Amino acid sequence: MKEEHVSDLATRIVHHAYVPPAGFEAPQPGVFKASTVIFPNVAAMRSREWKDKSGYTYGLHGTPTTFILEERLCTLEGGLQCVLVPSGLAAIANVSLALLAPGDEVLIPDNAYGPGKDLAKGELARFGITHGFYDPLDPADLAARISPATRLVWLEAPGSVSMEFPDLCELVRICRARGVTTALDNTWGAGLAFAPFDLAGDGGLGVDISVQALTKYPSGGGDVLMGSAITRDPALHMKIKLTHMRLGLGVGANDAEAVLRALPSIGLRYRAHDQAARHLARWLQAQPAVAQVLHPALEGAPGHTHWQALCGGRGDAQDGAPGLAAGLFSVVIDARHSQQQVDAFCDALRLFKLGYSWGGPMSLVVPYDIASMRSRAAPHLKPGTVVRFSIGLEAVQDLQQDLQQALERAFAPG
Known part of the structure; x- marks a missing residue:
């Protein structure tokens, strides 16, 4: 039924005959939304x-x-x-x-x-x-x-x-x-x-x-x-x-x-997350409250040699080290610090937000009870409380300062 043979405006709009010309190209693909797909016959x-x-x-x-x-x-x-x-x-x-x-x-x-x-x-x-x-x-x-x-x-x-x-x-x-x-x-x-x-x-x-x-x-x-x-x-x-x-x-x-x-x-973002995460992970290794840093690209981390063998030859050097390693790592806060202190540390962070997931532009932090998540002991993990960081796209200097002030507030002696 041709549009001109239909008198009602609503029907003419639903069955409008115009088809745009082919050949349109743009950097992003078109967005096609459909439940019903129309067949010609x-x-x-x-x-x-x-x-x-x-x-x-x-x-x-x-x-x-x-x-x-x-x-x-x-x-x-x-x-x-x-x-x-x-x-x-x-x-x-x-x-x-x-x-x-x-x-x-x-x-x-x-x-x-x-x-x-x-x-x-x-x-x-x-x-x-x-x-x-x-x-x-x-x-x-x-x-x-x-x-x-x-x-x-x-x-x-x-x-x-x-x-x-x-x-x-x-x-x-x-x-x-x-x-x-x-x-x-x-x-x-x-x-x-x-x-x-x-x-x-x-x-x-x-x-x-x-x-x-x-x-x-x-x-x-x-x-x-x-x-x-x-x-x-x-x-x-x-x-x-x-x-x-x-x-x-x-x-x-x-x-x-x-x-x-x-x-x-994705490649640019992944490398930016990676570079910032390695910098902060290395910095945290020197902090007194941190008993262990869990980052596969760092020497001594569980499985580091396997990461090196599989990922070490890919990408440009990050912070002086080759390979790619994402923007995610965890730390073990020394067991001498209570769960309340660890929670206070997470709460004291200003740029790092408390939230699940990772890979976005905003840095995130979550404390975990690893023992409740495993069916067996993990002897390669030092005693303490695990805190996971997802490093976003903020300036690494700002993130380091945020970590510094939170560590001082939560774990300062006395």
Whole structure:
């Protein structure tokens, strides 16, 4: 029905015939919002295929905006296929539910992201999927725990909060020899610190799946919740994608736009976060209240040699040291100081704000009770209270002065 044959204004506006000319180009991709996708005819409706991105069928299955973001994220991490989900935790859930069935087992590093562990203890356990926690700094422990029921091993580099960097190459070799799928939480590395699908640099060794919380460095603004799961194997990707479809997972077009706008600057931002974090981590090593600094790029930190082997050759020298290491680190406040003093230190900070997450422009601080987060003791951690810092994009001198005044207020003698 042509517009001129319709008398009612409302109908004419809804079915307006104007189509803008093709050929428009700009630095940022267009933002396509849709639940309904229009087909030209029934034959197209029946023949279009969304699984291989050759066509559009429904907003939940992708638009030009999300397809572009998926392809750029694949380039960032060295993968071939990507699904987008509403958060990093949703990416962990999507992968776990796609690959695990009743009677299967998943193994998780003991220092992994806490909500991912809770997923295994909660929903996965209720579905008849068992789980176990392994010591990520001891590959032999992982090897001993893999059983005939093990179908998936999660990896994380470095570990959540306590920042231990594992021997990823050896962990992957162990899993590959046993025919077990590996999935890496690569939020810290962000596709920049190391190549998850090419760990050895020769194309022969890599993880099977890399997930990210795009909430962090890819978005960079502290205002977007999104996650991704990236693969190189088409069959593995299809398992994840079909579960993604059946769970009804999707992301908003404006959120996808925000990540697309931020991606071109991710390398610059990552290096700025890294340089400032290393400077502050080294400075904190000399402070009397600090018993230990947990930063994988610092000598003596748990897993430093593994970080050096995997990440040390990438990027420009930061603060006189090569490699890339993000803007996240923790410290152990000496056990002679009470929890109340540690809390007072965090409260005394003016530029560092109390808040979860990381990777945004504002520096953040959170105190943690590590013992309550682990299934076993961590002898490589000195006694005391762990405080994690996410270093933002403020001037490093201002952040150092803020730390100095808070240390003096909370831990001054007498």
